Amino acid sequence: MASIKDVAKLAGVSTATVSRVLADKPHVRPEVKEQVRAAVATLGYRPNRMASNLRKQTSNVIGLLVSDIRNPFFTAVARAIEDEAHARQMNVFLCNTDEDIEKERHYLNTLLAENVAGIILSPTQESVEAFQFLLDSDTPVVSIDRRIEGANIDSVLSNNVQSAQLLTEHLLDKGYERIVAVLGLQNSTTGRERMLGYQQALQQRGVVLDPDISTYVQPRENQGYEFVKALLAQKAKPDAILTGNSRLTVGAVKAIQEAGLRIPEDIALAGFDDTNWMPHLGPGITVIAQPTHEMGKTAAELLFMRMADEERPSREVVLKGKLIVRKSTQP
Amino acid sequence: MASIKDVAKLAGVSTATVSRVLADKPHVRPEVKEQVRAAVATLGYRPNRMASNLRKQTSNVIGLLVSDIRNPFFTAVARAIEDEAHARQMNVFLCNTDEDIEKERHYLNTLLAENVAGIILSPTQESVEAFQFLLDSDTPVVSIDRRIEGANIDSVLSNNVQSAQLLTEHLLDKGYERIVAVLGLQNSTTGRERMLGYQQALQQRGVVLDPDISTYVQPRENQGYEFVKALLAQKAKPDAILTGNSRLTVGAVKAIQEAGLRIPEDIALAGFDDTNWMPHLGPGITVIAQPTHEMGKTAAELLFMRMADEERPSREVVLKGKLIVRKSTQP
């Protein structure tokens, strides 16, 4: 691997000049520029980013930590962030924490040690203490989808309370009365906000349900399946189910179909997150489509603004979800 | 940010000793070890990986380039690779090339400049010339899902010819005769091998079809949708469709449902790649389930073996897909 010295020698100039040419700095004669470029080409020289970063104390990489890479919501968000980063000549390193606190800490430490320019994450925990080391590092941070309570950072959230309320009201409007919610983790702001919206809608309509009937689970197909399966085995079945993300929705569909029930004739189903296949899952599922692209784009923009000005007051951007009605809630 | 010098000063030792303690090297008195550890803790010291990597000329990061992060096949593979890497204290940086040659080259250059320990990629092109700069870099490389023709590297592939043959034979066995295949890119080994398997199955059964009827498209929902929509508008409709990945399958389902046709009564559908939602997409779709976890795990193992011994003869591991029959092919 050729180094800057080799290029300098071949071009007959100093390493400083090579560096200037490569960084497109002024004060280099055109002929010299050409010589250097030629040398770079013949040697196939590629600057060593580690050395450059070490010297400049920055990097052109931003880290993106998602809590579940197999959740289409996050791949959509990641895609948007990547596009924004690329437009600014930055690279995105995507890390999957898998809702695992240890993995999350490990990746954060790695990214900090690599001196990344900034970090966007959907935190696995919500207490600011858990992230104190991150906040102390002075690396720009943006949280997405979930909040870190009490942390003075930028964040991009979805209007979970309102969305859950919208979804629940839609079910009530359609005449469903025993609506059970199965939502993502209790220790995430997202899960609790959605539970709140669901409860508020019920309350406002004067619907009284057994308070213990709805629950929080690990937001995976299997957990949705197990919970709904148990639910359907009970005497007092619900007439509608509300799921907290697309993976839970898939699990619920599986349990309902296995129980020999039809959607929506026997039971309605509505959930969070739209995907390309949601219209064709079972009869087509009613969902809250979250503005994934917008969320990712906004998170990236906030991060780049923070990188440019660390004194900027931090802000919380809340984007709205949209109700998309499909057959799963048409009695 | 504290540096190794600060730690050394506080602990009353040299930087070399600090380095030894941190790397768990022998020849350090336990008391000294303790002092150093205490200093590290009080300062909140985190070694600068860039400096360390620069010095050691390696890094603990492996790069994973996938051609489409929204294809569940790749997220499943990525998950497996990540697990393997973690078990070896390595980190995975996931990059999405989006079937874009420019992005692919850009990311490869970034990863090389970062001196990653190795690279796993699903190449967007198949000519070895396009990757010469990568191969020349002497960075360990493993290709996954697709081959780089003529490159002397390790690769993990799926038995595409046999899988496509299996799927086609299954359709023929069920009595379908006008089977149209819509597969991923022609310039990928995967697409062409699947086309070959499809054609071989037809040939062996003596089925003659208009050779131009099947096609290669960009493997996205939209392309699958458009192609199948056009197909269904023709006079001589097919009675079965074979899709090259799950995103194409979703597109096909959409076009079929929009045309007011039923699966499998009016038209059968079978495709590549299983997902959690495939059993509940329309009537449940017959698929070839590729061994995603095994493929990812194997790719990671090959990479780590290559990193340990670069003289090792390179090998190609071909894993078999499995036919999973569902209602979409039951006339």
Added chain:
DNA sequence: TTGAAAGCGCTAACAA
């Protein structure tokens, strides 16, 4: 406009 040289933070060879 150009070059010499210092130094980013770390590791490892060598010396003590």
Added chain:
DNA sequence: TTGTTAGCGCTTTCAA
């Protein structure tokens, strides 16, 4: 067992 020191490859200040 521990410390001194020379770089890893680059950028940037300062001087010419």
